[in-house]
Amino acid sequence: MTGSDARGFAHEPVMISECMQLLNLHSGDCAADFTVGGGGHSAAMARLVSPGGTLVAMDRDTDAIGAAGRRLAEFSENVDVKLLHCDFSSSRKALLESLGQRAHGLDGALFDLGVSSYQLDGPRGFSFLRDEPLDMRMDRSQGRTAADLVADATNDELFTILRDFGEERFASAIARKIVERRQTARISRTSQLAEAVMAAVPRSAWPKDKHVATRTFQAVRIAVNEELAHIEAGLNIAIDLLRPGGRLVVISFQSLEDRIVKQRLLAGAGRAPSPPGRSPAAMLPRDDVAVLSILTKKPMEASASEVASNPRSRSARLRAAEKL
Ligand SMILES: C[S@@+](CC[C@H](N)C(=O)[O-])C[C@H]1O[C@@H](n2cnc3c(N)ncnc32)[C@H](O)[C@@H]1O
Structure with missing residues (x-):
């Protein structure tokens, strides 16, 4: 149906x-x-x-x-x-x-x-497949956006989110890359977050069956929406x-x-x-x-x-x- x-x-x-x-x-x-x-x-x-x-x-x-x-x-x-x-x-x-x-x-x-x-298909920042504002809130009437989270979380907090909510093997490298990149420009779009992940994970370790940023996007979404x-x-x-x-x-x-x-x-x-x-x-x-x-x-x-x-x-x- x-x-x-x-x-x-x-x-x-x-x-x-x-x-x-x-x-x-x-x-x-x-x-x-x-x-x-x-x-x-x-x-x-x-x-x-x-x-x-x-x-x-x-x-x-x-x-x-x-x-x-x-x-x-x-x-x-x-x-x-x-x-x-x-x-x-x-x-x-x-x-x-x-x-x-x-x-x-x-x-x-x-x-x-x-x-x-x-939610996935709309312009709400849930997907790395399109370049959109990095929002990811299911309830847009409250709470902080994914861009806020990525801007405010410490390196350790990002690492924990990626490890616990994304079960991401490269959590440490991705957290470091996010912190490095946000020093030059706020990560406010999905493409910027996806690019940070691509830059952090060695090409040889990219999964064959899914986008390398899948786990990061899942982790950030889970954190944003608790x-x-x-x-x-x-x-x-x-x-x-x-x-x-x-x-x-x-x-x-x-x-x-x-x-x-x-x-x-x-x-x-x-x-x-x-x-x-x-x-x-x-x-x-x-x-x-x-x-x-x-x-x-x-x-x-x-x-x-x-x-x-x-x-x-x-x-x-x-x-x-x-x-x-
Ligand atoms: C997979 S969809 C449900 C689809 C639905 N069963 C249908 O037939 O169309 C999940 C929905 O749950 C809502 N949702 C997820 N977590 C929630 C929460 N903690 N409280 C209330 N709604 C939530 C999302 O906003 C989303 O609309």
Whole structure:
């Protein structure tokens, strides 16, 4: 299924049939899409809870909220659609304000993490493929831009960001090159950041399957949007607000995100993640009472046919759980 609106907000919702099956929504249910984006998953959720259901569709990007509003207008007669501009961390307050005590009875919650095609393809500095202002904020109403971060961070901070959020082998050399280059001119465009990376990494070490600046752009984006901290906060809120039997479905696109999701679900199921070097069989029971039953023993991946038609789905990893 492809979503597209008049302003070109196109996005192919990833693993949509797997998501809908696992969410197991019915007419009259109350569901929350924490990452409405172009509204593809939300439209499918609205169809399932119709008639008489409620769908809360959230995003930190006001453009996404606008596009999703147009996309979801067709359901307004049969579904109570609520569009909320908020990030994961403030979603509890937004959900409670919008649903009142009903917020504690969510039947399903979906997270489709990362950036949308619209954000990647738009002139917002997410991509090294075009020369654009280096912004990278998902929510342009607040926070510092990627250009601000690259200008203000110390060499050590840049190194840590590149190592931890990009898993970049050349983090040290790239951080040094950024600091060297910004002494002559502010790095305010995507092309300048990409060129700094190209200059820092020896040509012989450039990856064959992706642009040499891919990991740097990922790292800076994650730092600018504080993505990993938000994921943990959002999952906690969703797990808390699901009713017993309600389902949580999360799609992530890179290992850092997936690790947080995996660990949160394991902890919710009363199992601590296995310490490094120990087999999963050695997982330690936690003291907390289990609140989740994990539905996906291993993360699900997109089918070969979906990967062929939507290359973005290639790196998708889906995990799901049911509230006990
Ligand atoms: C991959 S897209 C979602 C696409 C959507 N499922 C669809 O069908 O079009 C991810 C969306 O999540 C939003 N997002 C990412 N992190 C967020 C956060 N911490 N809080 C709120 N929204 C977030 C992004 O702005 C983006 O629009």
